[in-house]
Amino acid sequence: MKDTTADGVALTVSGDAHPRGYLEEKGFWSWVYTLDHKRIGLLYLYTTLFFFLLGGIFALLIRIKLLYPGQQIFSDHMYNVLFTLHGSVMIFLFIIPAIPSGLGNFFIPLLIGARDVAFPRINLASYWVFVAGILVILASLVRPMDTGWTFYTPYSAKTAADVTLLSFGIFLVGMSSILTGLNFLVTIHKLRAPGMTWHRFPLFIWGMYATSIIQVVATPVVGITFLLLAMERLFGVGFFDPAKGGDPVLFQHFFWFYSHPVVYVMILPAMGIISEVIPVFSRKPIFGYRAIAYSSLAIAFIGFLVWGHHMFVSGMSKTANIIFSFLTFFVAVPTAIKVFNWIATMYKGSITFESPMLYALTFIFLFTFGGLTGMFLGALATNVHAHDTYFVVAHFHYTMMGGTMMGLLAGLHYWWPKMTGRMLSEKLARAGWLLTFIGFNVTFLTQFFLGYGGMPRRWAEYPAQFQPLNIVSTAGSWILAAGILIMFVNFIRGLYTGEPAPASPWKGLTLEWQVPSPPPTENFEEIPHITNWPYGYTKRKTDGYE
Amino acid sequence: MTNTLAYHQAASRSAWEIDAVFLFITVVSLFFFILVEGLLIYFAVRYRRRRAEEAHATSDVRSNFVLETVWVIIPSIVVIAFFVYGYVVYRDVTTPSPGASDIHVVAQQFLFNFKYPDGRTGINELRVPVGKPVKLIMTSRDVIHGFFVPAYRLKQDILPGRYTYLYLQPDKEGAYDVYCAEYCGGGHSTMRAKLIVMPPGEYANWVAGAAAEAAVPLADRGKALVEKFGCLGCHTVDGSPKVGPSLKGLFGRQGTLEDGRTVTADEEYIKESLYDPGAKIVKGFPNVMPTFKGTVSPDDVTAVIAYIKTLK
Ligand SMILES: [Cu+2]
């Protein structure tokens, strides 16, 4: 393979000796022991997508219970278990690892022109630690958790449920996340192809770089917090018990010191994907490259200083509330910058709407809405009313599901042909998209009204006046489920009977499109030499069109 | 939808002020929402590739210093405005009004106890005269709870081992819902109370005990008491177990205790269950029922027993 120039070198896809590329080798052990970042990425993806479906089933059950205001369908305790499982599974086993460990593993080396990550063995170990964590979490189902995914003390220190086991499982999952983050940081620093300077990075790399920093810095804190909680439960040490001189609010500080930054572990990689997809389907260079790249770092940095916005009514001092509120608003600025840049990228483009682009546009649409509703929660006065109501539930589903998940889906549809060597059906992809979009909005838009109308979250029963909107929301969840179902049918169909994919179905210019689909095990026959950034999509009149 | 929103109509100065902040953020955000999404949709339509495979020339702009500076500055100004307005109103609703009367709130799984300065107590029912500001001094017996008055747009967590405060400005008469907003375990969603704002005269009567229960049948009074004292947070009346056993069919039943003894649920047993719940623990249930000694008077216990007898 020759040097790669930014403005797109037509490539000769060499040799058909291994038409299935890195997927050529078959057999169980070839996956269990694989050191190939692509295979490990796929393992992560399949695992996390499985837990997405499981978490989705919990969500559907939650919505079914909420069809009725009273004790119908199943018990309140069962409901409390379900929302705890839904939150824990979706957060720890799906939305945190899916993009970084799944797509990140697969594409970071490809996008920077490397043959693998820096430490392939640690990479494999991180996957198996993740699986070990999952097994421990499943073991905790014997006495299932009913504390909510936030584990607030003193309730979590007192309940009969198996808090210790579940938190140990999450501890392991967190360890895997730290290992992955470290691996990526070293990979990005050390294994770039010659000529791949920081300002020639595809923006997905910038997003993943910022993400990895957060993973490495914040995750140990939640690990330690869970250890303290375990000591409290097992040995009666009173870190969080006022009767022994402890403070239950301390737990909340520890918990959110991790769990706020971690929302950027969820969203930054998704933003990276959007920054790849928008230029390709607009045939335009990305607008404001540096602003997008640096704003990822800014978000990662400011993100460490705002955890207190989850605690405005927790009894924290007023001064602290004021400072946290002020800082919180400043996460909004770099986020807004990105949105403006993506939209400006479309200006005077030549836009097509294949499924990756549909999901990317949906991301911008829903995430902007989710972000703006965050203003009500950042402002102290409105937070006091909206906190712990469905307003918050709706807000974070707009940012996490409307944002991160749509970003993941954009990425999956965009990179599916590269990962599997097969195309997805556009028809099914569009049908799935449409239902998901409608279902999502019906489900969660209503919840803003429920929340401002005063319905608290985590309520198994509720006063009858909230029933009509709850019925609408539940109906929405069924439309949403239908959309997701079609999407997964498409994925499975694509694996087996999808048309063989060309090397570059979307005519992207980043390095992964310069190798066959699926890529060979060593990624590049010859490490490419980079001479320009990857966004030279402009079509000039004089160019003609292929 | 109108149902839901109208239910907790603003009924206090705090609510009017917080709604104003809400409105302000809504209007400004809506403007930016329409601008941003409008451009997104407009560009998507305007610059779509009309005929497949035939790309039109696209521009090569990669950045624009002036534009990018402007869109850093404008959002910064907007968010500072949101912050300041939110802060000013927050300061206002969290500052005690002069002359506020103190009422103690003690929360426990899954009910609120109220204690008035003159020694009166109440469970899940807080009565205040209209127009007179109130300062709630709150603490919890067990886990963290929340005190949420949707019609006042106010909320504050209640912590064990510490006091937190909430300032109410009862500007309108009426009965308003109080919800527990911080997840506290099995009966969390049924941990609800009423804030009853009364005309001063009526309130004085009530204080003087003149608002004594009218001549209602004992069992009906018992039913009201069971609702009022939060028993339904833990017990059902339809036969299904919740945190504790159902009250349905309880009277006269032979039950097994945790320590293996069997007892018949008679009047004395029910009274003991209320006054000393730890003495006999029903097999298979946790020992979490709080004592109602001092809160439910012996007279009221009689009414509760009469009600339980009707639950066959
Ligand atoms: Cu946060």
Ligand SMILES: [Cu+2]
């Ligand atoms: Cu509660």
